Amino acid sequence: MRTGRLDPAARSRAIDTLARTSAATPLDILVVGGGVTGAGVALDAATRGLRVGIVDAGDWASGTSSKSSKLVHGGLRYLEMLDFALVAEALRERDLLLTTLAPHLVRPVSFVFPLDSPVADRAYIGSGMTLYDAMAIRPGTRRAMPLHRHLGPRGLRSRFPGLRTEHGGIEYGDAQVDDARLTHTLIRTAVAHGAVAANHAPVTGYLHASESTDGAAGGSATPSNSDGESGSDGSGTGRASGGDTGRASGADSSAGPASCTEDPAGRGTGRPIVGVRARDELTAEEFTIHARHTVLATGVWTERQQQLTGSSAGLRVLASKGIHITVPRDRIAADPGLGVITRTETSVLFIIPWGELWLIGTTDTPWRESVSHPLVTAEDIERVLTNANAVLSEPLERTDVVAAYAGLRPLVQPPADSDDSTRVSREHATKEIAPGASAIVGGKLTTYRVMAEDAVDFALRARRPHPRSRTESVPLLGADITEITxxxxxxxxxxxxxxxxxxxxxxxxxxxxxxxxxxxxxxxxxxxxxxxxxxxxxxxxxxxxxxxxxxxxxxxxxxxxxxxxxxxxxxxxxxxxxxxxxxxxxxxxxxxxxxxxxxxxxxxxxxxxxxxxxxxxxxxxxxxxxxxxx
CATH class of the missing domain: 1.10.8 (Helicase, Ruva Protein; domain 3)
Known part of the structure; x- marks a missing residue:
């Protein structure tokens, strides 16, 4: 296994490797999007022995995957929706991350759920917690988290003096992680298993097979570009700058020259997608990447990428904004490692211990502006402070806020005519965009591995047989040491x-x-x-x-x-x-x-x-x- 180091020279080599792909020597899978889902897809595919590339327009985890609540959890709210399968799946993934995949990154955290009534709420919430604990049972394995426990008013005040409570609460365990660091470690682990990764390399268009293509990833290609500029790089491979053309070393000339005429974005060709055109942001050089299958893991940018392919697949993704604030740890009195979860009128509020800070959120409001720059407003901050102060004994002030950030949740809206080209769960969907390309969208941080497995299985569904996912037993880089004593x-x-x-x-x-x-x-x-x-x-x-x-x-x-x-x-x-x-x-x-x-x-x-x-x-x-x- 390689080291997975991502230094500037490694990035340059990665772009050269991607640019040397050709119609005759394509990647098996190209992943567009370097958030936690895309990183998971790259790792899943690489550990199956496939030839894999991954690119992102910005930095790894520069979108939603660095702006979450940073929780690895089952999702108590899904119990109320009676979505037991989803909760059980998320709890399984939580425990797998805690014990096997990333015990150095994913750490236990406890929460108290303050009760609104001494009897009814305790019975209702308590039964849900019992079910939550039961769903985390894995025969033959030790529990990753302790069982929940009931706290009376005095017990809760001793554990969390900063919490306003009359009826006590229930304490239970989940986990937390630095979402961006998890994503970066996934990318590095994928590279260690053979994936080729380049950040700051936006996709500017998609390559379509010519009318004469027989359905394989060979033959000529027609790129669908966002800027409308036409051009040819000769063989359809290699990096080009300033109109230069060239053939990548090692390309099979018997494949013939690629015909790179333009197809306006938004107008479908009905032909397979066989790769992408990309640009190195650091050098402004353009290059093409050939792939048998392209997976879009682009979150709230999915509709834009779908349009760029020239497809009319109809996958719709809505953006919901969630914001968080941080405040100094000494502003809320509590035992170390103990946070709060409570209900608000429109969402769930978490008060999460985060080093020397408290991380508090979230909100859930529609975002109708550019998805590239979600922003926090004064009204957002006031809303979070109001919700937090409803349960805190000492109110927080605006001057207590250290920082604030906004992230966008990609909410998948599957088309009404869903067929076997679409697989949808409550949290995520995998959809064929065009022959040779699919999108994975929705989901949450905790279940990234399951989403990645689904995405790769979907991409390989025409292959019989195809290699099975191995990521359930592949620790991430660094996981072999969790303590120094x-x-x-x-x-x-x-x-x-x-x-x-x-x-x-x-x-x-x-x-x-x-x-x-x-x-x-x-x-x-x-x-x-x-x-x-x-x-x-x-x-x-x-x-x-x-x-x-x-x-x-x-x-x-x-x-x-x-x-x-x-x-x-x-x-x-x-x-x-x-x-x-x-x-x-x-x-x-x-x-x-x-x-x-x-x-x-x-x-x-x-x-x-x-x-x-x-x-x-x-x-x-x-x-x-x-x-x-x-």
Whole structure:
């Protein structure tokens, strides 16, 4: 198995490898979209021994997969809907992540459910919790989480003094994870198993087989492009820039030249999709990728990608906005590792322990603006504070809010004429977009692995037999070490001046990969120091984000690797200059490029924070756009 390292050179090699695919030598599966679902699809396919590629227009997990509630859970609300199969599936996946797949990343967390009445609510909620516990039973295995327990008013106050309660509550266990880190680790694990991955490589069009194609991924191709520009890269393979043409080394010339005339987006050809046209955002070079099957794992962008294929498959995806805020841990008194779940008029409210913070949300409102930039408004923040204060003994103020973020849930709306080309559950659907292409949409973080398995099975459904999924028994990178004890812990504490909290935090982020960070520190001892403005993090983590985790921009490092987007009041602006200096050599930035990165990062943060002072989504979008133009 490979190392799964994603440094700048590995990214460049990945794009070269993707560009060298041809009609004669296609990928088995190309995944478009690098969120948790797409990353899971890439890993599932790669561990089946398939030739796999994955690309994303932005950074890995730059969309919904870095903006969730960060919970790995069964979903109590589905019990009320009587969707027992879905709850059982999610609980199974939760326990699998906790015990086998990612015990270094997925950690137990307890919640109390405060009761509204001493008898009826306790009986109703208690019966649901009993069922929740029962559904988590796996014959022949130990429980991953303890059974729920009832707390009287006094017992609950002792465990959670900051909670307003008259009737006690019920305590139960679930799990939590840094959603972006889970996604990055999935990508790296997929690469370790042979997948080829390139972020910041948007798909600009889809390749259609010519009329003479016999249904295989060979023959000529007609790209359907978003920009309407026509052109040919000669063989249909290789990277092209500025009109240059070229044939990728190793391509089979017997396949003949590809005919790359344009087909306007939105007008279906009825011919199989045999790949995509993509662009390297860092170099502006365009290239084509050939694949036997393309899986769209693009979340709220699915309709846009469907249009880009020229398909009229009719898959509709609605966007629902959910926001979260963070507040300092000392603002709410509670035992460590204990949070709250309660009902609101329109959603469920979680108050989740998150390091030195509380993570509080969520909301559920329609989002009708651009899906590329979901924004938080002042009204959103007030709504979350109001819901939280309804159950807290000491009200939170707007000035307590450290950070806020918005994410979009992709809600699948299956067409009325669904047939065997569509498989739908309450949470996700797999749909054929055109011959050679399908979409997986909907779902939630906890069940990403099941969704990925469904997506790959769907892509391979015409093959008999096809290799079966193996991901149930494939741990993610770093999973083989979850604790450091004894003399080794003492040596690390003494060598670097780290306390137990620092060591545990590093271990829960990197697992056995922590050894790679320690190697960097051995080379440069100053990397063991905290970052200015983000002292929870070490300088080595910023360097490692570029050398191993695929980061190529400041926001990639500060927001999706170090999570300053939710943990720093200034969203990482103070730390940005130090981080830029650390990563510039590895990314080849000169003084001008470094200054441009700093300016772009600080401007983006300023635009988002300005939007948070508006009242409505439309006002937020207008303010964000105005600030972005400054």
């Amino acid at each position: 004894g003399p080794r812990r003492e040596r690390l504490r003494a060598a670097h001046g780290w306390d137990d909290a620092r060591l545990d935090r590093l271990l829960h982020r990197y697992g056995s990969l922590l050894g790679e960070l320690l190697d960097l520190i051995d080379e440069r001892p100053e990397l063991a120091e905290p970052l200015p403005g983000a002292r929870e993090h070490l300088a080595v983590e910023a360097v490692y984000a570029v050398r191993a985790e695929g980061a190529v921009h400041l926001a990639d490092v500060l927001h999706r690797r170090l999570r300053c987007d939710l943990a720093c009041a200034d969203r990482g602006v103070e730390a940005a200059r130090a981080v830029a200096a650390l990563i510039a050599p590895d990314l080849g930035w000169d003084a001008e490029a470094t200054a441009a990165e700093l300016q772009g990062f600080t401007a983006e943060v300023a635009a988002q924070r300005a939007a948070e002072r508006t009242r409505t989504d439309a006002e937020a979008v207008a303010e964000y756009a105005a600030r972005s133009r400054e």
